[in-house]
Amino acid sequence: MKLxxxxxxxxxxxxxxxxxxxxxxxxxxxxAWIDRLSKSGxxxxxxxxxxxxKWIPQLADAAEVLSSxxxxxxxxxxALVPNRQGLERALxxxxxxxxxxxxxxxxxxxxxxxxxxxxxxxxxKEVVSEAKxxxxxxxxxxxxxxxxxxxxxxxxxQVKDIAARLFDMGIDELSLGETIGVAVPPEVERLxxxxxxxxxxxxxxxxxxxxxxLALANISKSLEMGITIFDSSLGGLGGCPYAKGASGNVxxxxxxxxxxxxxxQSGVRMEGxxxxxxxxxxxxxxxxxxxxxxxxxxxxx
Amino acid sequence: MKLxxxxxxxxxxxxxxxxxxxxxxxxxxxxAWIDRLSKSGxxxxxxxxxxxxKWIPQLADAAEVLSSxxxxxxxxxxALVPNRQGLERALxxxxxxxxxxxxxxxxxxxxxxxxxxxxxxxxxKEVVSEAKxxxxxxxxxxxxxxxxxxxxxxxxxQVKDIAARLFDMGIDELSLGETIGVAVPPEVERLxxxxxxxxxxxxxxxxxxxxxxLALANISKSLEMGITIFDSSLGGLGGCPYAKGASGNVxxxxxxxxxxxxxxQSGVRMEGxxxxxxxxxxxxxxxxxxxxxxxxxxxxx
Numbered sequence: 152m153k154l155x156x157x158x159x160x161x162x163x164x165x166x167x168x169x170x171x172x173x174x175x176x177x178x179x180x181x182x183a184w185i186d187r188l189s190k191s192g193x194x195x196x197x198x199x200x201x202x203x204x205k206w207i208p209q210l211a212d213a214a215e216v217l218s219s220x221x222x223x224x225x226x227x228x229x230a231l232v233p234n235r236q237g238l239e240r241a242l243x244x245x246x247x248x249x250x251x252x253x254x255x256x257x258x259x260x261x262x263x264x265x266x267x268x269x270x271x272x273x274x275x276k277e278v279v280s281e282a283k284x285x286x287x288x289x290x291x292x293x294x295x296x297x298x299x300x301x302x303x304x305x306x307x308x309q310v311k312d313i314a315a316r317l318f319d320m321g322i323d324e325l326s327l328g329e330t331i332g333v334a335v336p337p338e339v340e341r342l343x344x345x346x347x348x349x350x351x352x353x354x355x356x357x358x359x360x361x362x363x364x365l366a367l368a369n370i371s372k373s374l375e376m377g378i379t380i381f382d383s384s385l386g387g388l389g390g391c392p393y394a395k396g397a398s399g400n401v402x403x404x405x406x407x408x409x410x411x412x413x414x415x416q417s418g419v420r421m422e423g424x425x426x427x428x429x430x431x432x433x434x435x436x437x438x439x440x441x442x443x444x445x446x447x448x449x450x451x452x
Numbered sequence: 453m454k455l456x457x458x459x460x461x462x463x464x465x466x467x468x469x470x471x472x473x474x475x476x477x478x479x480x481x482x483x484a485w486i487d488r489l490s491k492s493g494x495x496x497x498x499x500x501x502x503x504x505x506k507w508i509p510q511l512a513d514a515a516e517v518l519s520s521x522x523x524x525x526x527x528x529x530x531a532l533v534p535n536r537q538g539l540e541r542a543l544x545x546x547x548x549x550x551x552x553x554x555x556x557x558x559x560x561x562x563x564x565x566x567x568x569x570x571x572x573x574x575x576x577k578e579v580v581s582e583a584k585x586x587x588x589x590x591x592x593x594x595x596x597x598x599x600x601x602x603x604x605x606x607x608x609x610q611v612k613d614i615a616a617r618l619f620d621m622g623i624d625e626l627s628l629g630e631t632i633g634v635a636v637p638p639e640v641e642r643l644x645x646x647x648x649x650x651x652x653x654x655x656x657x658x659x660x661x662x663x664x665x666l667a668l669a670n671i672s673k674s675l676e677m678g679i680t681i682f683d684s685s686l687g688g689l690g691g692c693p694y695a696k697g698a699s700g701n702v703x704x705x706x707x708x709x710x711x712x713x714x715x716x717q718s719g720v721r722m723e724g725x726x727x728x729x730x731x732x733x734x735x736x737x738x739x740x741x742x743x744x745x746x747x748x749x750x751x752x753x
Contacts (some may be wrong), residue, residue, distance in 0.1 A: 152637065152638045152641050152673075154638065333713065334713075335672075335710055335713040335714050336453060336672045336714075337453045337455065337714055338713075340453050361665075362743065362747070363706065363709055363710075363743045363744070363747070364662075364665065364668055364703075364706050364742075364743040365668055365710060367665055367666055367668070367669045368668045368669035368671075368672045368710070370669075371636075371637045371669045371672070371673070372453075372672070398743070398746075402665075405664065405665050408664055409636050409664075409666060409669070412634065412635075412636040412639075413636050413637075413638055441665075442663065442664045442665040442699065443664070445699075446663070446664070
């Protein structure tokens with residue numbers, strides 16, 4: 152089993168996690184949590200989203216979060232940006248990197264962004280070129296890369312075509328989102344067999360939701376295929392809007408356990424994640440659902 | 453990714469699950485649950501254990517459970533047996549198949565059976581030959597195949613040596629137990645690379661605990677290596693005695709989801725497992741922890 156020696160974990164909990172949590176978290180608590188995450192060895196934290204507050208009220212304090220955190224050298228602090236207005240706000244907040252997003256299936260894209268894929272592409276193109284002109288790196292998110300909650304299976308060719316459009320716009324990296332957590336390893340393998348001849352593995356990230364407990368199986372297969380960037384969320388925060396109450400993103404600490412046991416370096420320290428998890432448990436007043444937090448609470452190791 | 457077309461799921465919830473549940477379940481409830489499992493398409497159910505009641509009081513009613521269930525044609529009803537006394541009781545209860553058990557590490561074996569590995573082998577040999585003489589098939593369980601809670605890592609060669617002794621005794625199949633749920637896919641691959649040149653894949657089963665959420669990743673790798681028999685427990689019942697409150701066996705319904713999505717036949721029907729899960733939730737008065745039961749409770753699919 153050929154595995155990479157080193158990977159990068161991109162922590163998306165403060166954005167993808169909190170935007171799907173029913174509970175509102177105060178700016179002060181968000182900043183305290185992000186500051187604790189900054190001490191765990193993570194090199195990338197997506198801290199918020201500059202979408203309009205009426206869409207995601209949980210993240211209405213995007214600018215305040217960015218001005219409240221203590222940025223650490225060597226860490227990229229990123230934020231999601233849906234359009235030019237969002238980009239302006241993100242640039243004013245002196246963000247390090249921005250992310251643009253769309254879906255690989257038309258009906259999920261419409262439901263999420265209120266535009267068709269064809270209508271979305273020029274909007275993103277404008278945002279990407281302005282961000283690049285401002286000296287920022289840009290990450291693309293592509294959702295529903297295996298299946299769409301409305302349309303069912305999405306073909307690898309469809310994903311490849313949209314990925315090519317996004318790279319043509321000038322994005323630096325593409326995060327492939329398995330939005331509804333239905334994929335199994337052979338599907339991940341087939342998708343990557345189509346994508347990897349076209350795009351460098353170093354520019355692709357995998358973003359798995361753990362709805363059906365398959366995220367680590369899919370990450371293990373992605374590692375075998377040469378992928379070295381993975382999105383995850385501390386404590387598996389987030390949930391899935393298509394299966395209410397189900398699990399969210401793969402938990403950063405559960406992924407770290409697997410990587411450590413595989414001998415793959417990430418630079419992230421388990422005790423740092425556990426400390427950030429304990430803080431979030433006290434903020435939310437509920438236990439986080441990851442296996443590592445569960446084992447930690449029970450006094451195991 | 454080469455995968456088998458067909459696998460067998462061996463349901464161990466009534467034994468491995470219930471023996472680790474703190475709550476006592478009545479004989480009547482056990483029988484009702486096993487009868488419901490018998491209608492889900494499963495072809496193998498390990499219903500109880502004939503160990504001395506002082507060791508596992510939860511399963512003191514082994515004989516009563518076997519006389520209370522309605523056996524279905526085509527299903528093998530099996531039970532764990534530690535020694536000759538247990539075998540006598542199991543034969544009187546007209547069990548279809550018996551299982552003998554030991555560990556690949558001496559200190560876990562001592563802690564579990566109160567004997568060294570060297571002392572255990574002749575006891576098992578006697579049980580196996582008497583069971584075979586009575587016309588029963590015999591399954592072996594070997595625990596701590598990757599790591600021991602007391603000794604740390606266990607070498608594949610140690611596992612191979614004990615497996616050879618057990619097959620030499622005449623066992624029909626060996627179930628390899630990853631007792632503490634610490635293994636990652638490359639370790640499973642290394643172990644199977646050592647075992648598969650020696651033993652036919654059709655005679656090896658994998659038995660994963662899901663303590664760190666890695667069971668499906670390890671099963672996916674085992675499938676790629678040619679393994680076609682997997683132990684699992686409805687609802688992930690069981691827990692881990694070495695990490696109190698943590699998850700137990702991999703949940704049968706979560707495994708079934710993965711197999712169905714991979715196009716691998718098992719003969720088991722999800723709605724049958726969900727029905728058995730709902731019954732167990734009402735018996736225990738608590739939700740089962742599997743992803744499929746969670747999604748089902750939330751009204752998802």
